[in-house]
Amino acid sequence: MYCPKCQAEVSTVVQEMTESYPVKGEPVLVEAQVRICSVCGEELWDDVLDSQNLRRAYAQYRKTHGLLQPEEIQEIRELYGLSQVIFARVLGLGDKTVARYENGSLADAAQNNLIVLARNPENFRQLLEMSRCRITAQDYETARKALEQVSRQVSYNPKQIYVIQEDTDINFKLNWGDRKYA
């Protein structure tokens, strides 16, 4: 890799150091992987490492702000057997919104909260009924069947923790239910 300070191709090493990444105007500290010139010690730009560091910063920001992580949004959506577009329509979001969040974009707080609430089958049932004009009869049936299955297998308590009543293959999807969202 080229080092501008040495003005030569140099060998490099990757070091872990605490760095501050701005996320929505807020500095977020992450344990970042940084590429260093092994000759002069200058920090060198590395696209791949930088995008990984940024992903860590986003994940940390979500944690601090009580936002769902992308994989958690995906798990909620998959509970109901829906594609990203249809899940977004049921929630009344734009067609591409859920795809964007699952791909790592930061969710808006209100939309995040809507998805958190949709994790509760009773809330989802209401949303599904309200969305019938926006989705096909087939998508409605898919969601309704998945919802029935979810409702049979879990119950919801006021502490937002799912209680698993049967040992089924959806357990692993629900096991993160004891995480707290402030």
Ligand SMILES: [Zn+2]
């Ligand atoms: Zn150098």
